[in-house]
Amino acid sequence: MNVVAVNGGPRKGKISKTATMLEALLDGCRHAGANTEVINLREKEVRACNGCYTCWTKTPGKCVQDDDMKEILEKYRRADLHILATPLYFWGPTALMKNFIDRSMPLSHPFFLEKDGLLTHPPRDYTPAPKVILSVCGFPELDHFEPLSHWFHFMAGRGLGSIVAEIYRPASEFLPAPPFRQQYEEILAATRQAGIELITRGKVTKETLAVIQQDLMDKAAYIKMGNAYFQGEIDRWEAKRASK
Ligand SMILES: Cc1cc2nc3c(=O)[nH]c(=O)nc-3n(C[C@H](O)[C@H](O)[C@H](O)COP(=O)(O)O)c2cc1C
Missing domain, CATH: 1.20.5 (Single alpha-helices involved in coiled-coils or other helix-helix interfaces)
Known part of the structure; x- marks a missing residue:
């Protein structure tokens, strides 16, 4: 299985809880036999969508901009599983992640189609891979992820790929603090376990998620x-x- 993770976090290394949890998750995926690749959007040149609709009209499926998105979209198309990782920024994804999603327009046809009572644009000659959403946030309550979760589910409902797991970790900035060292280790071990479960069972069990989301x-x-x-x-x- 070919797992492509897109990381929309601007921070890198251990200070980034998104990157740390993503690495644990991917380690589990690899342990279960998957091939994994991470696309760190912060390292890429992905300019903002300029809204020209060229990718739907003049050059169907091709963006007018010549930047790293061309290569990223090729990898994204070929993946069997997508992991979309983003810290929570103002109850939504980071601008890096939102920009990546805006720039995925070439993967859709312009034509309108009714799906479950609402119009949408169908995918262009590919089947969107199932998705795992991974996010961390500073506040301690899980409820803060609701707008992000709703947004991803709404897009999934419009045909952009089903969501097989959501891994949300609140109170993220306290994780490395000395009083929580043991819990952080447990959380990272459970995140790795989630990666194994994703590859072997296609989902993350409630028990594993409960360890990841334990109260600090x-x-x-x-x-x-x-x-x-x-x-x-x-x-x-x-x-x-x-x-x-
Ligand atoms: C611009 C900005 C907006 C943020 N918005 C939220 C938010 O809406 N809710 C929240 O709980 N934490 C928020 N945070 C805190 C981050 O989610 C938290 O610091 C997280 O650990 C960042 O991920 P990282 O460690 O991978 O960089 C925000 C942080 C920044 C810098």
């Missing part, structure tokens, strides 16, 4: 720790400036 602390503790962290950072920078 109650809301009062979160507010206290979160506010102390930001106040500490503000003070640290102020002290640094004052010492110059």
Whole structure:
């Protein structure tokens, strides 16, 4: 199985919880025998869609822009499973991820088709691969992922590929903090397990998801720790400036 992951996170390395969880997930996929590839959008030149509709009219299926999206779309088309990974930014995907999705217009035909009572544009000569959505967010409640989840499900309903799993991890910025070291290890091990399950069973089990989404602390503790962290950072920078 050929797994193509698109990472819309602007940060890299261990500081990015999206990248860290994505790597654990892909490690599990590889362990179960899949081939994996990550497309880090932050490293690519993908200009904004200019809305010209050339890819639907003058050169059907081809974008007028000559940038990395050409190669990315070829890989995306050929994948058996898509993983769309994005941190939650203002209750939605990052601009990098949204831009990637806008630029996938050449993969659709312009013609209108009715599907489940609403019009849509059918895929152009390919079957959209099933999708896994992976996202992390700063706030501690899972409810913050609702708008993102709704958006991806709406697109899936319009024919852009079914969603086989959603892996959402709240309170992401606290994961590497020393008090949560053991939980972070468990969460990453469960994320790797999710990758194995995706390849061997085509889904992530409830038990695995429950470990990934375990609570780190109650809301009062979160507010206290979160506010102390930001106040500490503000003070640290102020002290640094004052010492110059
Ligand atoms: C511009 C911006 C918008 C954000 N919006 C949200 C948000 O709507 N909800 C939330 O819980 N966290 C939000 N966050 C926090 C990020 O989701 C969180 O820091 C996450 O760990 C970032 O992913 P990364 O670690 O892969 O970079 C936002 C962060 C930034 C920089």
